[in-house]
Amino acid sequence: MNGRSEIRTWVSPNWRWLRGWLSQASVLLLLGLGAVVATQNLSDNLAMRGLSLGFGFLWQQAGFGIGFSIISFTETDTYWRVFAVGVTNTLVAAGLGIVFATVLGFAIGIARLAPNWSVSRLALVYVELVRNLPLLLHVLVWYNLLVRAMPPPREGISVANVAFLTNRGLYLPAASASNGGVVFAALVVAVVVTLFWVYAGRVHQYRTGRQRPVAAVSAVILVGLPLLTALTFGARFRIEVPKLHGFNFIGGYSVAPELVALVVALAIYNASFIAELVRASIESVNRGQRDAAAALGLRRGQMLRLVIIPQALRVLIPPLSNQYLQLLKASSLATVIGYPDLMNVFAGTALNQTGRAVEIMLMTMAVYLAISAAIALASGIFNHLTRIVEQ
């Protein structure tokens, strides 16, 4: 009896230690085995079909055109360039989608809590209507609206004869300036000075309890300094207005209807979810905080900005970053309307031209993974910075 209980006390802590290590090791072993089996399967399957893996195709000439790209692209560029075009086009669509969805989502989320009955009901109707329809439907509806309801280029809707709305997209005047570099430098200086002024104003307010006219002075600096520089150095602004030539408008900036439809659909759809997240996070802030802010005499806007939203953010950030990840992945619906994103132009066209399915899919997966990881990391850092330090 005595001996057994001694053994038990001797074994027990070590066994736990051992069990911990064993379970870690077995998980790793299984993962490793899985990876080996998967790789073996892949190479066996490829060998049986007489296919091989290799990334040499990336340096071959693509030989096809791409309808819309942020970075320049011609038919003689390589598949690597096609990849780069796909990545930037995806980033642009998802990035614009995230910005607009966030702005719209915040507005609607706050509107849902507005004291005005009709405003809050309207926001509720928006949320319920939009989030219960599939995203694919949103994308197709917006695309068809843009392409079918808008007139062809030769009958484009003109805005003061400088911007044109057609079923080929939106044509905007492009501005450029000689001496643009100096003006840009002045703008940078103005931004730095403004930031400093804002900071100084805060410090002043903290010390004395008095506010300085931060907004007005900032506006004067931001507009005045670049303008003054432009006048001194004689910068000449040139505005290139799009002109109808042959089949289409040329000159100026043009935004493809595919991009507009995709961004609008992504923004409107995801805004309905973000609105609910914003509402929930604001409601999660203790009522006492609101009462205290009201007791201090803060206006509704000040109360939201200074008291409620900083506390709501810590609840909001994790689900919001999830929503951003959803939006990023959903941007691949671009392929149904022919917007040349990564899925369409690289995992679609390039894949079919080269037949390199495994390599291209691996690269595509890596890109989505990397962007998702970057979003998660950024939200983690932001969450860390805005966390509330409990006393």
Add this chain to the structure above:
Amino acid sequence: MRHRVGEIVCAAAMAALLAVPAAAGSNGTVDAIKKRGEVVCGVSTGQSTGMSTLDNKGDWQGFEVDFCRALAAALLGDATKVKFAPLEFKVAFASLQSGAVDLLARTATWTFSRDAELNLDWAGIYIYDGQGFMVAKKLNVSSAKELDGATICLTGGSTTELNLADYFRTNGMSYTPIVGNAREQNQQNLEAGRCDVYTNELGGLASSRTAMKNPDDWVLLPEVISKEPTGPVVRQDDPRFRDIVYWTLATLIAAEELGIKQANVREMASSSDNPEVKRILGTTGEFGAMLGLSKDWAVRMIEATGNYGEIFDRNLGQGSPVKLARGLNRLWTDGGLLYAPPFR
């Protein structure tokens, strides 16, 4: 409890990985088809009038479809033993490579690099086509040389995409491509005015024209900017299957040349004095057995679908809404390119 869950997850993951070993030896597409009892045929998505489409009774119709039926009749003795897999062009080659379909009978152009790099084989050419342009009549364009600056609809991943880039570059013109996944998407974009021009193989364009709201509003430009030989595509792993697919096509062509038709094939099998007809239809010799087919394989095939000319006429030619001229797809005896090797 947590450990338990972890173990179950691990076991499940292992099982899943182990359960996907190298797919059963794909040597023997023919054996696989016979065991399965049906041919899995990759065709164009079901809205390509003349090539592959679902009629209002829910039956598949079209040139590609009939070729698949002829193959099923030759191989299994029954033209209905086909499963049609409508494939967008983007996924067509990958589907064939991975074994999801036995063959592609859709418009897939035979090119050097596809043949060499995709590890696939073209088992002959069933349509000699070329790439052209369709534009709205009201644009008053009479030649492809006037298309500088145009917005052009096309299908992603196709040879038309590459030919178009070459053509515009050599002629010093610019264009904006609008890439669709399937023919119907391009047709819709063209109809809506998203693009000025739709470029595709002439056969495809002729059929798309019939699908437009008002076909008379659209014209085909005279330029043909490429050679687009299309035919059935198979994997390179079963040479016997490639032979069977090729001789299915060759027999359909020879049948037209020899006057063997859907209506008279039984009669010719029993009464014809032409030695080649007798060999094809299995009245003499053991030609079916040489390919592992039944003695009367060609009879069953032609009885099911008719000869090449009948298939073309019914789906693409004068007997169809497409009204495509035979052009290069006439028999060599009529000045075309269709030519079957001898049955010896």
